Amino acid sequence: MSGGQQGGDPTLPLWRAAVLLRVLTLLFALGIIARHLAEYRRPWLALVMAGVMTVWTVAVAVRYLKPTEKLLAFAVVDLAVCCAVMTSSRLVLTPLQLHGEPVPLVPTVWVTGVVAAGAVAAGPVAGGVFGGVVAAFNFGVRGYVDTDLTRDLMLLVGVGFVLGLAASSSRRSAARLATALRTEAATAERERLARSIHDSVLQVLAHVRRRGAELGGEAAALATLAGEQEVALRALVSSAPTTSESGQADLGARLKLLETGRVSVSVPATAVPLPAATAGELTSAVREALANVDRHAGAAAKAWVLLEDLGSDIVVSVRDDGVGIEPGRVAEAEREGRMGIAGSLRGRIADLGGSVTLETAPGEGVEWELRVPRSR
Incomplete structure (x- = not known):
């Protein structure tokens, strides 16, 4: 009992x-x-x-x-x-x-x-x-x-x-x-923080973005960074709680939080419910793929995240328009002990019973396809 x-x-x-x-x-x-x-x-x-x-x-x-x-x-x-x-x-x-x-x-x-x-x-x-x-x-x-x-x-x-x-x-x-009361309390606190952030941090970031763009030079680069953080912060404070009382999480809502000025996220209009642990692992895998874009795709590269609900399978595609990956480079990185792809990305998806597909070529960008069964 x-x-x-x-x-x-x-x-x-x-x-x-x-x-x-x-x-x-x-x-x-x-x-x-x-x-x-x-x-x-x-x-x-x-x-x-x-x-x-x-x-x-x-x-x-x-x-x-x-x-x-x-x-x-x-x-x-x-x-x-x-x-x-x-x-x-x-x-x-x-x-x-x-x-x-x-x-x-x-x-x-x-x-x-x-x-x-x-x-x-x-x-x-x-x-x-x-x-x-x-x-x-x-x-x-x-x-x-x-x-x-x-x-x-x-x-x-x-x-x-x-x-x-x-x-x-x-x-x-x-x-x-008890779960409903916790959700209500979390929502109320989130709304309070959203108001506070909107009245302070977001206004400062918006001001830095505008003034940096006007000044140009190094200030313009700072303006770009401020603009990206402004977009990400707005998405964070405006999002609804992503976990329901039954322990299901909306994967689409979680992925939308990753959207920035350089990252575009497309999800279905309806919720894509998954067990909270599964949604968390998939989100972490996508975050790792986007981190690789920041590290290796080039300063001007942009990324696109697409979520598809195929019924029995959930497919998340992460694509960028960067410099791409040389043939054999991924295997070489794994042999050198760099665990970003092998551990954080492929390992997470394998633990969920899914598969990872990579398509890339020099100068053609990179596309990761993460496929996970809805029920194992």
């Missing part, structure tokens, strides 16, 4: 209800014991079991009201205690009370509390299993099967399953709410 996370366990109300059920059923069981005490074969043992149930109810109440990740193990111990108390009925009740004129077993409905505990602790399957175990002991202690006991079986298993579904739904809803 989910542990005691910040903000409290979302199933705590269900645990409180389970504890309340255990207390109410204990009172009922004590009343049944008092009603039939004089009729039992071993009244003293019935009183001992009443004490055991009372002490154990206090113990489970304390434990269940402080949910942790190890609560399922405690619930299994709780199940063992309940089944042991049920089994004691064979010593407490007379044969006639067990078979001929049935009298409720010693714990009577008190044992239903453990079914609720198992369901809340570990979900619908565990709830059904706990209910089945209690019903099996009910059959075993009685020594026969009839309609009433079969009805109890269906009720115990059904209640355990339904309560487990409720607990699982509660945890999922709490997780989605």
Whole structure:
């Protein structure tokens, strides 16, 4: 089960209800014991079991009201205690009370509390299993099967399953709410930073770009750099969060953040959802390819990034109009231990189960095609 996370366990109300059920059923069981005490074969043992149930109810109440990740193990111990108390009925009740004129077993409905505990602790399957175990002991202690006991079986298993579904739904809803709140907070902070950056850094970069272009010379080169950073920063602060609540990321939105004055990025109009880790690796590979453009393609080279969603495959092309690569130069770089292409680019794509294709010639620029399957 989910542990005691910040903000409290979302199933705590269900645990409180389970504890309340255990207390109410204990009172009922004590009343049944008092009603039939004089009729039992071993009244003293019935009183001992009443004490055991009372002490154990206090113990489970304390434990269940402080949910942790190890609560399922405690619930299994709780199940063992309940089944042991049920089994004691064979010593407490007379044969006639067990078979001929049935009298409720010693714990009577008190044992239903453990079914609720198992369901809340570990979900619908565990709830059904706990209910089945209690019903099996009910059959075993009685020594026969009839309609009433079969009805109890269906009720115990059904209640355990339904309560487990409720607990699982509660945890999922709490997780989605927490993710939504984090996304909302991140979006609000991003908007605040965007306003601050727009009012300060972007205005300064725009001023440097204009004045540098007017002055010419070395100032013009600085103006070009300022313009590229202005474009990149505007794309960054205007972009929406790229990761959804389900852990999917829009690869197109992430690639658009790489756009600058020298880099043009084209993506589909609709989102291209991928697991966040896959989108991150692909983005890093594209960033490495663009870094190679900066290092080797020439000062005036431009680059184009094209994202295509082919359904079963995702294809990203990175092309530049630079000086190109001499034949055999890539293999030589890998032999020399330069891991930019071999490690950061080809290694990343290989880890995703994809492939990398290179097309280049001296003076003809470079084109990388990164192809990754949507699902491995």
